[in-house]
Amino acid sequence: MTKKNATIYDISKKLNISVATVSRALNDNPRISQATKELVVKTAKEMNYKQNNLAKALKSGETKNIGIIVPYINTNFFSSVIRGIEEELSPHGYHVIICQSHEDVVTEKKHLNTLLNAQVDGIFMSVSRTTIDTEHIQHILNTTNTPIIFFDRKKDIPGISTVTIDDYKGGYMATEHLIDEGYKNICHFAGDQNLEIYQNRLRGYKQALIDRQFQVKEENIVFTGSSIDAGIDAVKKLWSSTSVPDAIFSASDSTALGACQELKKRKIKIPQEVAVIGFSNEPFTQFMELPMSSVDQTPVLMGNMAGQVFLDHIKDNFSGVSIEKKVVLAPKIIVRKSSKRK
């Protein structure tokens, strides 16, 4: 559709001047006359020339660009991890390019290609919900030297370093807190079990119940999406059963928010009748009508650690060593009014 891109060789041919002169003119070299510079710039524009500093970058083997693929950017969690990575890498001269998979493995694959084509020096990613097999990631690992680092949503692939929080512990702590507050019939809104993070939060929930001599009731575990509506639906479902819960541990803050809205609509009192605790400590949780408890994932720190792991990879690559790192951060429970009965 658009005109073809010209190279400096095409410009040189057209103007019948040397490639060196074209290059110098485009780079505003003082050795070139103003008239020539203007002529070269005008011609370059007419010929649809795009300056390609990649050639320079390719010589050194580094572009100083870093790619990040996240499912979406519009949560505090992912934007904070990105900020953490930037904090760590900007002082080293790296620029960060961000892509969203929108939870679609096909888009994720395309973005991986886009980033490789942009010659990034490394890729940080949190996989999409629909990323079941990981052949596309394995392929990059097998055919390039571009380091890939997983954060939060990882897959177990030998050779790929990961930075995660201990989601099992987060689920355990949230459930134990509810038990300590005297709640007896704790339900769990479990997220998509294709993602390890949600599997681990569920495992933590179950183990805390078992360790404190509570029964794990399958009817108390609802597998939900992570939207507000999913939380509303989950409350509708649970409150139509015979054994109504007195506490909700939700694997996502948005789902917990939906639950609070539906409970309010039904005039069920939080935290007197039902406690609610979410997961992620999104900023809205503290501004809610009734500030909501949640589990903080220390996302900026997660980004900082991921950045450090990348810098280590670059060093290792230089020295010929390759070490796979598994960094696991500790979650923090943030108790607010929605789960404090005592």
Add this chain to the structure above:
Amino acid sequence: MTKKNATIYDISKKLNISVATVSRALNDNPRISQATKELVVKTAKEMNYKQNNLAKALKSGETKNIGIIVPYINTNFFSSVIRGIEEELSPHGYHVIICQSHEDVVTEKKHLNTLLNAQVDGIFMSVSRTTIDTEHIQHILNTTNTPIIFFDRKKDIPGISTVTIDDYKGGYMATEHLIDEGYKNICHFAGDQNLEIYQNRLRGYKQALIDRQFQVKEENIVFTGSSIDAGIDAVKKLWSSTSVPDAIFSASDSTALGACQELKKRKIKIPQEVAVIGFSNEPFTQFMELPMSSVDQTPVLMGNMAGQVFLDHIKDNFSGVSIEKKVVLAPKIIVRKSSKRK
């Protein structure tokens, strides 16, 4: 630091096989034996080869990559505009790369170079607060054919299309609404006047007061940043003066949130004693203890329109015509409890 990148020519030389064979092997062509493929892939990896589909893209003049530069991604506003752009362009096969300027013009410049180096087909940007002169943008316009489209935070540069909302009207509507609700002494938290959007919201505020025979008092206009703390400070400042306001029109939702927090702390009742209305309709406004009024900027629509303007540019470029487009969207006022006294 890292090993130099090899080309397929280097691999061909090293293995003493043709470039075509190397290329076919790397592209998993069935004509090549498994043994050869494995050897080529192994060698490519050892030599730090990065597959460069750019060469292919350069032939057609299109990479189908689009760059977006925003000040930051962690507001609903910017992430929604990005979503709008993706919605519009994904069906046409474009992939979106996002960069954050963090309100720093130096970072903005670097990202423009990063995107040009990645050979993007177009750049969408919302300028940073520190972008005073626009030589770096002008330079791209003069020396490349890469279309640039401003959204929300624009600069007036001939040849650059813009998609904005009518911020003047938004400021006018918010102020008029407060007057209609019977508030008499309306103050304004004005944002950074280096940005046109904030200049226009302030103009709208002033004109609505004038049109309704109210006096514009300079002491009622506080120039703030756009953080929660800035809102807290603005309330402290205004409430220490002799003429205390009975309504706040804030040019930013976060600042308005800070104001609500400080007013609550001082036991000043919203909306009975003081009304509060923000700007942007960030999602947290509706989940607040007292749901907050705001001005909606229809960010997804803004992104859709920006995407359409880009597609028109591509078409125009093909037909040799270049039309500068100025799309101005209408803001929507969202009235909630924080400003409804009647």
